[in-house]
Amino acid sequence: SIPLILEYRELSKLFNTYTTPLLRLKDKDDKIHTTFIQTGTATGRLSSHSPNLQNIPVRSPKGLLIRKGFIASSKEYCLLGVDYSQIELRLLAHFSQDKDLMEAFLKGRDIHLETSKALFGGDLAKEKRSIAKSINFGLVYGMGSKKLSETLNIPLSEAKSYIEAYFKRFPSIKDYLNGMREEILKTSKAFTLLGRYRVFDFNGVNDYVKGNYLREGVNAIFQGSASDLLKLGMLKVSERFKNNPSVRLLLQVHDELIFEIEEKNAPELQQEIQRILNDEVYPLRVPLETSAFIAKRWNELKG
Numbered sequence: 001s002i003p004l005i006l007e008y009r010e011l012s013k014l015f016n017t018y019t020t021p022l023l024r025l026k027d028k029d030d031k032i033h034t035t036f037i038q039t040g041t042a043t044g045r046l047s048s049h050s051p052n053l054q055n056i057p058v059r060s061p062k063g064l065l066i067r068k069g070f071i072a073s074s075k076e077y078c079l080l081g082v083d084y085s086q087i088e089l090r091l092l093a094h095f096s097q098d099k100d101l102m103e104a105f106l107k108g109r110d111i112h113l114e115t116s117k118a119l120f121g122g123d124l125a126k127e128k129r130s131i132a133k134s135i136n137f138g139l140v141y142g143m144g145s146k147k148l149s150e151t152l153n154i155p156l157s158e159a160k161s162y163i164e165a166y167f168k169r170f171p172s173i174k175d176y177l178n179g180m181r182e183e184i185l186k187t188s189k190a191f192t193l194l195g196r197y198r199v200f201d202f203n204g205v206n207d208y209v210k211g212n213y214l215r216e217g218v219n220a221i222f223q224g225s226a227s228d229l230l231k232l233g234m235l236k237v238s239e240r241f242k243n244n245p246s247v248r249l250l251l252q253v254h255d256e257l258i259f260e261i262e263e264k265n266a267p268e269l270q271q272e273i274q275r276i277l278n279d280e281v282y283p284l285r286v287p288l289e290t291s292a293f294i295a296k297r298w299n300e301l302k303g
Contacts, residue, residue, distance in 0.1 A: 043223040067299035078263040081301035083256040088140040088222045096176035105286035140222040142215030190217035192224035
């Protein structure tokens with residue numbers, strides 16, 4: 001039957017892509033060591049290979065069984081996962097200095113619900129929150145109306161109306177994004193928070209390629225700046241716990257850092273690590289926030 005075929009395909013992919021290679025790559029102590037590359041992505045995010053531990057499945061129950069196999073190295077230790085919350089949107093608030101967006105973050109409000117209220121009114125806000133979320137994140141990835149219509153499976157005209165309504169409600173964000181694109185066209189560079197930049201060659205390109213470059217440029221600014229903050233956070237925590245065996249940084253997976261910490265002091269260590277990542281990384285105009293989970297196995301870190 002079709003369900004059995006689909007299940008077989010999923011299990012076969014998990015076995016051939018993850019289970020077999022991971023078992024082959026483990027050392028005599030049953031530990032796996034990945035290699036991180038500083039220059040492996042265009043935006044500056046770290047990439048991982050041999051094996052790629054940033055790509056271990058998380059979205060399906062069977063995929064999570066792969067993560068279940070990753071545990072703390074001894075009974076005295078546990079895993080701590082610390083995840084930055086909406087880091088790209090906080091960067092959008094910082095760069096654009098939009099008063100409403102900044103106020104929402106400063107007062108700890110649900111940013112997607114606030115956007116939904118602004119676009120659809122209070123009565124429909126909860127129902128339309130997922131649309132607002134797609135618009136919020138789409139903008140920082142350079143998404144246009146065509147991509148939004150495909151993402152939400154709605155007519156192009158409806159997607160255009162949502163984006164127009166968004167920019168009408170948040171004009172300073174529109175001004176900032178337009179100014180950013182003009183600057184990328186003028187300088188052929190997209191700069192991150194810390195001054196790293198990606199270069200684009202617009203000479204002789206058609207409108208389609210130019211549009212792609214501009215989307216990639218916008219994406220480079222936000223993803224690259226998020227990478228700046230993650231790396232600063234890693235450095236700050238490493239400096240704080242230098243030569244201290246109670247905290248070991250294991251992995252960076254996108255906007256999440258995974259540590260191994262002493263279980264007997266786990267709550268205090270979690271609190272200190274979150275304090276550093278929230279308060280000591282960079283003085284944005286809005287606060288950085290993290291969520292954290294403690295567990296013995298990797299698959300349990302999301303609560």
